[in-house]
Amino acid sequence: xxxxxxxxxxxxxxxxxxxxxxxxxxxxxxxxxxxxxxxxxxxxxxxxxxxxxxxxxxxxxxxxxxxxxxxxxxxxxxxxxxxxxxxxxxxxxxxxxxxxxxxxxxxxxxxxxxxxxxxxxxxxxxxxxxxxxxxxxxxxxxxxxxxxxxxxxxxxxxxxxxxxxxxxxxxxxxxxxxxxxxxxxxxxxxxxxxxxxxxxxxxxxxxxxxxxxxxxxxxxxxxxxxxxxxxxxxxxxxxxxxxxxxxxxxxxxxxxxxxxxxxxxxxxxxxxxxxxxxxxxxxxxxxxxxxxxxxxxxxxxxxxxxxxxxxxxxxxxxxxxxxxxxxxxxxxxxxxxxxxxxxxxxxxxxxxxxxxxxxxxxxxxxxxxxxxxxxxxxxxxxxxxxxxxxxxxxxxxxxxxxxxxxxxxxxxxxxxxxxxxxxxxxxxxxxxxxxxxxxxxxxxxxxxxxxxxxxxxxxxxxxxxxxxxxxxxxxxxxxxxxxxxxxxxxx
Numbered sequence: 375x376x377x378x379x380x381x382x383x384x385x386x387x388x389x390x391x392x393x394x395x396x397x398x399x400x401x402x403x404x405x406x407x408x409x410x411x412x413x414x415x416x417x418x419x420x421x422x423x424x425x426x427x428x429x430x431x432x433x434x435x436x437x438x439x440x441x442x443x444x445x446x447x448x449x450x451x452x453x454x455x456x457x458x459x460x461x462x463x464x465x466x467x468x469x470x471x472x473x474x475x476x477x478x479x480x481x482x483x484x485x486x487x488x489x490x491x492x493x494x495x496x497x498x499x500x501x502x503x504x505x506x507x508x509x510x511x512x513x514x515x516x517x518x519x520x521x522x523x524x525x526x527x528x529x530x531x532x533x534x535x536x537x538x539x540x541x542x543x544x545x546x547x548x549x550x551x552x553x554x555x556x557x558x559x560x561x562x563x564x565x566x567x568x569x570x571x572x573x574x575x576x577x578x579x580x581x582x583x584x585x586x587x588x589x590x591x592x593x594x595x596x597x598x599x600x601x602x603x604x605x606x607x608x609x610x611x612x613x614x615x616x617x618x619x620x621x622x623x624x625x626x627x628x629x630x631x632x633x634x635x636x637x638x639x640x641x642x643x644x645x646x647x648x649x650x651x652x653x654x655x656x657x658x659x660x661x662x663x664x665x666x667x668x669x670x671x672x673x674x675x676x677x678x679x680x681x682x683x684x685x686x687x688x689x690x691x692x693x694x695x696x697x698x699x700x701x702x703x704x705x706x707x708x709x710x711x712x713x714x715x716x717x718x719x720x721x722x723x724x725x726x727x728x729x730x731x732x733x734x735x736x737x738x739x740x741x742x743x744x745x746x747x748x749x750x751x752x753x754x755x756x757x758x759x760x761x762x763x764x765x766x767x768x769x770x771x772x773x774x775x776x777x778x779x780x781x782x783x784x785x786x787x788x789x790x791x792x793x794x795x796x797x798x799x800x801x802x803x804x805x806x807x808x809x810x811x812x813x814x815x816x817x818x819x820x821x822x823x824x825x826x827x828x829x830x831x832x833x834x835x836x837x838x839x840x841x842x843x844x845x846x847x848x849x850x851x852x853x854x855x856x857x858x859x860x861x862x863x864x865x
Contacts, residue, residue: 385473385769389701389710392460392765392842392849393611400612402628404539407546408609409636411686412602414549418641419648421594423657426649427576428587437588438645439638441595445804446633449603452751453629454622456610459763459842459849463605463695464702468768470754470815471789474780477703479747479789484699485720486601486740487692492721494692495524498684501677508674520722527685528718531693532711535612538689545682552679553643559676560650571650589801595641596804600744604751605695617846625844693717742803746792749812750785757816758824762831762840765849777827784823788815 400408425434455466463483467476499520506513530537564571579587602609606629613628623630655662697713704713729736755761767773777783792811796803824832831840838845 384705385468385771386851387701387706387708389713390462390465390698391769391851393456394460394848394850395615395617395843398460398612398614399536400539400609400628401614402631404543405609405613405628405632406636408539408542408686408690409632410546410549410640411542411683412691413637413640414553414644414683414687418598418644419651421591421598422645422648422650423652424594425587425591425645426571426574426652428579429584429591430575430578431572431646431649433584433588434591434645434649435642437591438595438642441592442599442638442641443634444592445596445599445603446637448748448752448808449599449606449633450626450629451756452603452748453606453610453613453633454626454761455751455755456607457613457615457626457629458761458844459765460611461763461765461768462608462611462698462702464608464699465768466607466751466755466763468775469759469763470750470782471785472777472780472782473768473771473773473775475777475782475785478786480699480702483601483604483744483747484696484703484717485724486744487605487696487699488717488721489724489726490601490721491527491688491692491696491717492724493726494684494688495520495527495721496727498681499523501680501684505674505677505681508677523681523685524718524722527688527693528714530685531689531697532714534710535609535694538694541689542686545686549679549682549686552676552682553647556676556679557643557647557650560647560654563654564650567654569653571646571653574653576652586801593802593804597740597742597745599637600748600804601740602691602695603748604744605698608695608698609690615843617843620844692721696720739797739800739803742796742800742807743793745804745807746789746796746811749792749808749810750788750815752808753812753816754819757812758819759829759831759840760835761844762835762837763842764830764840765842766851767830769851774827774829777823782823782827784815784818788812788818 421438422431422434425431425437455461455463459466464476464480467480471479496516499516502519502523503514503516506519530541561571564574610629615625615628619625651657651662693714696717697710700713700716701708701710704716708716755763764774767775770776771780775782788811791814792807795810796807799806841847842849
């Protein structure tokens with residue numbers, strides 16, 4: 375019996391238990407500020423720089439807004455998992471992939487997040503290095519800057535979601551002001567060269583090639599946030615929402631305002647800066663462009679903004695979600711703080727800055743793989759379970775989500791097919807992966823797999839038993855209970 379308890383507790387990591395209503399601390403303005411910080415990062419600039427090589431900036435901005443609003447809506451859909459049930463991404467993934475199978479797709483997302491942590495920290499480190507070089511002529515040690523900058527971000531994330539939100543609240547207004555200064559600085563330089571950033575195109579294309587270039591920008595932006603689209607529940611489980619609210623839009627107001635307003639507008643402006651940087655210096659990296667157009671304390675202030683943006687992006691969009699995955703894989707003995715530092719180590723070892731020159735292509739590949747997971751999550755949560763979840767069994771080794779040795783075969787078949795086809799149609803990878811993987815998963819489970827492994831919330835679709843905040847429920851998982859016991863405490 376003691377051994378059974380020990381095994382059962384593996385799924386009950388304290389950092390991954392459902393968040394209760396009174397502990398949800400992030401409101402609309404908090405997530406709005408977080409999105410401003412998350413959407414302003416150097417990698418975004420590459421999309422703007424790539425876009426204006428073929429089409430003019432107005433079309434690049436329009437494509438960005440279309441792509442961001444589309445992926446923002448997908449993010450909001452998946453975010454309801456966290457709002458409704460207080461569940462983190464790797465925990466809910468036990469439903470479509472199994473209690474053991476969850477580790478493979480979850481680790482895919484965690485490695486992608488670690489990738490972004492590494493590249494954002496690298497860019498921030500180069501900015502810090504440039505600031506110190508401005509203040510102390512002759513200083514040049516980006517590696518030392520990288521180590522120190524990484525430690526500050528990891529400590530901030532390890533301190534908890536409230537400290538992440540506080541940093542975002544502090545950084546957001548500074549970031550907005552400095553972004554405006556950067557854009558003005560770059561466009562002034564462009565005007566001095568006799569060019570207009572809104573009309574300038576490096577190698578103009580027309581007809582079908584222009585349409586393709588437009589679509590590439592749309593899906594590059596969608597692929598850019600496909601990572602967060604998967605594991606937004608890890609963040610949204612902290613969002614404030616009214617109890618007993620059955621209106622989906624009212625219940626998810628925090629997610630919708632952030633993802634459909636803050637993110638598209640902020641990202642579009644960053645696209646403009648990336649385009650301007652390319653016109654000025656032939657690179658999408660504003661650190662390089664600013665060093666050519668500004669000097670002294672002005673340069674130091676502008677580079678400081680870049681540091682703040684990388685920091686605020688990494689803590690919320692990369693380190694926090696990846697840490698939840700590593701905590702799920704490594705078990706209760708590995709606390710949230712330890713998992714945070716695992717993210718830092720992984721993101722550094724893979725040295726993602728080495729692929730910056732092909733970043734847009736990397737974004738499309740990542741989007742293809744992870745959009746398939748988002749499609750499966752959508753089909754599982756909305757179409758099959760209809761938002762009802764047997765939450766206690768997500769924390770049981772021998773519960774209904776054990777499937778075949780802990781693996782949901784239907785989930786992996788759907789993910790493999792959806793991901794492969796999405797990669798073959800790379801330009802439209804996000805939507806192709808989402809639709810195909812979701813459709814295959816729906817058919818396989820509805821007409822085959824869930825007949826073999828019945829799901830309680832589908833067989834008995836009772837709101838009072840299987841909904842969360844909509845019926846005023848906080849899910850409470852008692853650690854001392856074993857898999858052989860019939861029920862868990864529900865508050």
